Amino acid sequence: MKTTTTIDKIAGFVDREVTLSGWLYNKRESKKLQFLQIRDGTGIIQAIVSIKDVDEETWSAGQSLTQESSLYITGTVSKHPKRDEYELQVKSGGINIIQVTEDYPITPKDHGTGYLFEHRHLWLRSQKPWALLRIRSEVIQAIRTFFYEDGYLAFDSPMFTPSAVEGTTTLFNVDYFGETAFLTQSGQLYGEAGAMAHRKIVVFGPTFRAEKSKTRRHLTEFWMIEPEVAFFDLEDNFELMERMTMYVIEWVLDKCRKELEILERDTSLLEKIKLPFIRMHYDDAVKELNELRKKAGINEEFEWGGDLGSPDETMLTEAHENPIFLHHFPREIKAFYMAPDPDDERVSLSVDMLAPEGYGEIIGGGQRADDEKYVIEQIKKHDLPQEAFEWFLDLRRYGTNPHGGFGLGLERLVAWLAGVQSIRGCIPFPRTIEKVYP
RNA sequence: UCCGCGCUAGCUCAAUGGUAGAGCAAACGGCUGUUAACCGUUAGGUUCUUGGUUCAAAUCCGAGGCGCGGAGCCA
Numbered sequence: 001m002k003t004t005t006t007i008d009k010i011a012g013f014v015d016r017e018v019t020l021s022g023w024l025y026n027k028r029e030s031k032k033l034q035f036l037q038i039r040d041g042t043g044i045i046q047a048i049v050s051i052k053d054v055d056e057e058t059w060s061a062g063q064s065l066t067q068e069s070s071l072y073i074t075g076t077v078s079k080h081p082k083r084d085e086y087e088l089q090v091k092s093g094g095i096n097i098i099q100v101t102e103d104y105p106i107t108p109k110d111h112g113t114g115y116l117f118e119h120r121h122l123w124l125r126s127q128k129p130w131a132l133l134r135i136r137s138e139v140i141q142a143i144r145t146f147f148y149e150d151g152y153l154a155f156d157s158p159m160f161t162p163s164a165v166e167g168t169t170t171l172f173n174v175d176y177f178g179e180t181a182f183l184t185q186s187g188q189l190y191g192e193a194g195a196m197a198h199r200k201i202v203v204f205g206p207t208f209r210a211e212k213s214k215t216r217r218h219l220t221e222f223w224m225i226e227p228e229v230a231f232f233d234l235e236d237n238f239e240l241m242e243r244m245t246m247y248v249i250e251w252v253l254d255k256c257r258k259e260l261e262i263l264e265r266d267t268s269l270l271e272k273i274k275l276p277f278i279r280m281h282y283d284d285a286v287k288e289l290n291e292l293r294k295k296a297g298i299n300e301e302f303e304w305g306g307d308l309g310s311p312d313e314t315m316l317t318e319a320h321e322n323p324i325f326l327h328h329f330p331r332e333i334k335a336f337y338m339a340p341d342p343d344d345e346r347v348s349l350s351v352d353m354l355a356p357e358g359y360g361e362i363i364g365g366g367q368r369a370d371d372e373k374y375v376i377e378q379i380k381k382h383d384l385p386q387e388a389f390e391w392f393l394d395l396r397r398y399g400t401n402p403h404g405g406f407g408l409g410l411e412r413l414v415a416w417l418a419g420v421q422s423i424r425g426c427i428p429f430p431r432t433i434e435k436v437y438p
Numbered sequence: 439u440c441c442g443c444g445c446u447a448g449c450u451c452a453a454u455g456g457u458a459g460a461g462c463a464a465a466c467g468g469c470u471g472u473u474a475a476c477c478g479u480u481a482g483g484u485u486c487u488u489g490g491u492u493c494a495a496a497u498c499c500g501a502g503g504c505g506c507g508g509a510g511c512c513a
Contacts, residue, residue: 028472035472048471067463081471103448108474109462110450114505170511186513211511212439224513309509352513364513409513423513434504 002074007043010077010086019074020045020088023125024065024101026108034062038073038088039125046080047073047088054092061095068104068125072096113422120429121438131259132425135252136414140204142251143225143408146244147202152227155194155201157187159208162388170211172220183208186407189337189392191228192368195403196395202227212433216422217310217360219411221431228405234349234367237404238325241353241363242277244408245323249273252417265419269321269357278324282347285316285326292319307333313360320356327351327366336378339367339402351406359416365406372396 004019005012022040029035034049049062065071073095075088105119106126116123123129147154160174160181172183187203194201203226210220227240249270252260260267280288289302292315302312308326317324328347331340338348350366369375375396379386386393414426424430429438 026474028470028475030470030472031468033471035475037473046473050471083473103464105448107449107463110474112450112506115449207513209512213509213511214506215508218512222513307511311509362513407513412513 007038007040007045010043010045013077014079014086015076017074017076017091018088019072021072022070024067024069024071026067027065029063034059036062036065036073036090038071044127045086045088047075047090049090049095054090054094058090058092058095061097062090064100065095065097066101066104067107068101068122070098070101072098113424117424117430117435118438124428127262129425131256131262132414132418132420133428134259135256135263135418136410136426138252138255139248139410139414139417142248143244144204145251146247147227150200152200152202153194153198155191155198155203156205157184157190157194157203157226159184159205161185170209172208172210185209186224187226188228188405188407189389191226191405192392192395192403195228195230195405196399199231200227200229214433215310216424217412219423219427219430219432222423222427223410225408225410226405228403230403231401232367232404233402234327234351234404237351237365237367237406238277238279238327241325241351241365241406242275242323245277245353246273246275248413249417260418263418263420265417269419270417272321273356274322277322277353278320280324280326282326282328282330288319289316292316305330305332310360313354314358317354317356317360318358323356324354325351326354334366336382336384337368337375339369339404340374349404353406355412355416357416357419359412362412362416363406363408365404367402367404370396370400370402372400 002019003013003016004021007020007022010018020038020040022038025037025039025044027034027036032051036047036049038045038047049059051059054062073088073090075090075094077086078089080087104122106116106122124133144154160176161184162181171185174181174183184207186207187205191201191203194203203224205223206221207224208221211218229236229240253267253270283304285308286302286304289308289312293300293302296315307329308316316326327350328341328344329350329352330346331338331348334348334350338350341347341349348366350364352361352365353363354360355362369378372393375393376386379389411423411426415421415423418426420426424432
């Protein structure tokens with residue numbers, strides 16, 4: 001009776017004969033021994049073919065294997081003599097080849113990122129992308145679990161929208177039966193409608209932005225988690241963000257040890273993060289930034305009223321171990337739906353969460369403007385077509401209340417937790433400006 | 439939209455106006471319980487395209503294409 005299993009479950013089969021199915025990841029061979037590294041999607045195991053243990057046919061089958069050849073392989077599971085891992089001792093007839101692969105484009109040696117993304121469909125099989133996308137999957141699971149257990153309703157917003165959420169320059173147009181529709185930039189406005197029906201909702205889906213950004217922090221298609229809650233102020237928002245972030249950090253540290261190791265992530269930096277996160281008023285950020293700029297030898301002053309550039313965020317987050325809530329941004333630099341601060345006309349009840357180690361903004365959120373007149377005024381100020389927002393204004397006409405939420409960029413969160421430079425590897429097939437293949 | 443860098447063997451790169459080369463991959467051989475194994479041999483080129491300067495261009499200049507990084511904007 002043949003026992004089949006997968007590499008992730010191999011520890012339960014020591015001294016037993018099992019059959020694995022997978023691909024050859026790498027090979028080392030000599031006159032008497034072949035070391036076959038077999039990958040099956042769940043992990044990698046080393047199979048040993050010894051010339052004294054197998055017949056000629058099995059030996060030459062092992063010899064013929066090339067990188068990414070697909071096969072069934074049967075052998076006895078044993079402990080590695082030197083390492084803390086398992087291996088497979090192959091016997092006669094233990095190698096059953098499905099296909100000998102020729103000229104696999106990705107070798108175990110160096111490649112440039114341009115080349116690798118051209119071959120993204122194959123590069124996914126390599127160790128680091130494999131680990132990174134497993135972390136993404138765990139982060140998604142952690143976030144869904146967190147909100148589910150906290151009583152949030154999963155609320156899906158539409159992908160086709162009649163209007164811009166934050167300005168019209170960065171929208172993708174779609175021909176919608178002769179009319180122009182847009183791909184959504186954010187599910188937030190619809191999330192607000194959901195919050196008025198269910199109190200606590202969370203939107204999770206892809207969003208599209210035609211920003212011509214060519215940086216390692218931008219994609220034209222990315223996934224956002226957007227909770228929205230009725231009767232919810234800025235302080236409630238801080239508390240939700242930090243609780244959720246801590247939950248995800250702990251989940252990933254608990255479930256992704258192996259993946260973090262493959263990515264050579266220094267996990268001590270994540271382990272240092274403690275509640276509460278840093279609360280920093282925009283006014284104080286301006287002061288701190290100017291001190292940091294002075295220290296860095298930058299003579300130019302950061303002036304009150306401006307938005308922080310990426311270098312500013314980097315400087316600020318590198319100076320702290322914990323994430324930073326940067327709050328009360330000037331009204332002028334925030335979206336039309338942001339609530340004004342009743343105690344300080346200049347600023348809004350807005351917050352960005354900046355991740356440490358220079359990762360910068362991964363969350364943007366705040367309290368929403370709940371006064372109909374103010375929202376109309378802001379729509380006009382931002383040159384947006386009011387008729388497209390009539391339904392949104394209804395939310396202010398019928399039972400308005402202080403409410404709020406935030407938008408979390410999934411890929412940016414994953415990049416930070418995994419400690420990778422670019423967010424492009426944090427999604428299976430990244431979409432960037434002028435890059436939609438494969 | 440703007441700024442910077444790059445494009446040479448299948449891949450990663452070198453050659454600083456004068457005979458295009460190395461490592462890896464491939465093929466063949468050797469050696470080893472090997473870990474991106476190692477050693478030897480062989481093969482591998484329209485130097486992104488295009489126009490120009492020059493006795494001579496991978497190299498200098500112009501135009502274009504593509505890629506990467508960044509600014510702005512944002513998650």
